[in-house]
């Protein structure tokens with residue numbers, strides 16, 4: 001049973017975001033700067049107190065540019081994490097490690113992009129000849145065939161999962177319906193006041209069979225930032241701390257980036273099992289202790305996989321677990337109460353962490369009454385990460 | 394907005410006009426040209442080559458094949474090209490421009506720069522006999538409205554050729570020929586119909602497929618496909634197959650490897666049908682399979698079948714398809730029992 005030393009000793013104390021839109025009208029750097037500024041203000045600290053910055057390797061905005069723009073002083077810790085959305089919770093883990101090690105007192109994690117009006121991930125990988133290196137060699141082998149987009153990479157695994165478990169497209173709809181129900185009451189969500197029905201889901205066009213449009217996350221312009229410090233310092237700051245009970249990264253057997261098609265079966269996400277084992281082992285908590293969950297939802301099928309890998313239900317049982325409102329606000333395990341990436345915004349998972357913090361603070365728009373503990377996950381189909389957050393009780 | 398130049402009025406004025414002065418054939422009707430013609434046409438009728446044979450059927454001697462009508466006035470390739478070139482460059486003086494030249498120029502200006510012959514009809518008044526001098530006079534008979542055809546948009550134009558026999562003479566001016574023709578005997582006519590058109594824009598050629606990222610570790614796989622082989626990497630220490638290629642074996646940690654050539658038989662382990670986004674290099678809906686090869690590894694490949702017919706567990710067989718000089722891929726189709 002793993003036990004990470006920093007667990008329970010660090011907390012998220014600040015969150016800040018821009019609006020979530022389809023055309024921000026300003027630079028990605030501007031978005032990042034706004035979000036980091038807002039998170040620092042929310043934390044109740046000053047920019048010169050920030051000693052570390054963490055982001056994704058896919059981020060285009062250098063930490064030093066944001067630091068100069070906001071009057072952040074000397075940085076003693078800066079790092080970037082790979083694997084797209086898989087980096088989300090890992091940014092917080094790195095911040096926690098740095099804080100716990102005494103390398104930096106306050107660390108800001110951030111992610112900003114014009115993913116809708118600028119470089120759209122959904123447009124697919126294009127161009128005749130990719131760069132010849134090991135990183136491109138694997139994914140590059142699918143380009144000549146026409147398997148070019150994240151939706152297509154996920155769909156290949158999902159088809160097998162659906163075949164083996166008997167999960168149908170209508171079953172997947174439960175994820176989208178819950179996300180959109182929660183987004184409908186979240187004014188920050190792109191799909192505010194736009195819930196969907198099963199019929200809407202089933203009528204939506206195919207993107208890559210077996211995935212329909214409403215199985216796929218949005219494309220978003222926006223930014224989200226998060227401030228991490230020690231629990232000891234957190235107790236002197238204005239917001240109730242969201243205590244980091246566990247934070248973990250995971251890569252599993254047969255791991256590839258998005259296309260782990262050569263594993264014994266395609267019905268699992270072993271990397272999420274690696275994350276879950278650490279989360280539960282470190283926190284001393286289990287799935288039954290979670291009052292809610294924020295599970296990464298770029299494509300609906302992988303939410304089912306995560307419920308199984310994290311132990312919320314048995315293998316192949318997720319299609320039944322998500323029925324009858326169990327994952328909706330008021331249900332036994334409400335999921336993605338901000339609307340998720342299908343409903344609120346696609347911020348590469350960072351907006352989900354912010355929702356976890358709001359739920360712990362008790363300030364969420366779809367607040368779960370008496371919530372104490374929540375699990376948050378990062379991008380799936382890639383080496384990934386997760387968090388367990390709780391109140392300081 | 395349609396900015397096409399429209400010469401409808403000028404073209405209509407040309408209809409019925411005689412085109413330039415009549416032309417005289419460079420050679421009298423002669424036996425040598427007839428022999429070459431029937432030889433090329435494979436026409437064994439003795440009346441064209443054998444004086445006795447011709448007389449046997451009541452003729453007064455050899456006659457020319459009627460279909461040679463135009464051949465007697467053709468000036469040859471070089472002269473034709475020179476005239477075409479002068480017309481195209483606009484160097485032909487207006488005084489020298491015949492009605493036919495004018496018509497062609499106007500049609501070019503309308504953007505109908507391509508030409509294709511569509512019909513040729515000949516009528517014969519009487520056969521030509523050896524020693525006769527043929528002359529021809531062109532008349533613009535019809536120019537159509539702008540039509541849209543399978544080839545493109547353009548106009549049909551019909552020129553009538555009237556053929557005459559005039560007294561033989563080696564030196565004659567254009568006006569002298571015209572004077573002869575005015576009182577000559579017409580021996581045949583030809584209606585020659587062309588389509589002058591603007592070629593329909595071709596749909597943009599499909600761009601080539603994206604290429605793989607070829608490294609020293611995986612080059613054998615991509616080179617193999619170009620050679621028509623589906624190569625699967627094999628650990629030479631423990632025999633484990635692996636795809637996609639890696640420099641080492643996760644089972645025994647050996648860095649030594651070779652490859653086997655897969656027979657390309659297997660079954661569909663999973664599959665997708667891509668509908669969106671639609672990249673121009675591919676046809677949609679695009680079925681793609683994850684194939685479990687009989688040798689034991691899996692491979693992602695295109696499927697040559699109706700997307701609705703693809704089923705997990707279906708038996709399939711690969712063919713290696715060359716998409717272009719730089720890219721060959723295995724494409725799997727169902728095995729018919």
Ligand SMILES: [Zn+2]
Pocket residue numbers: 628629630631632633642643644645646647
């Ligand atoms: Zn081996």
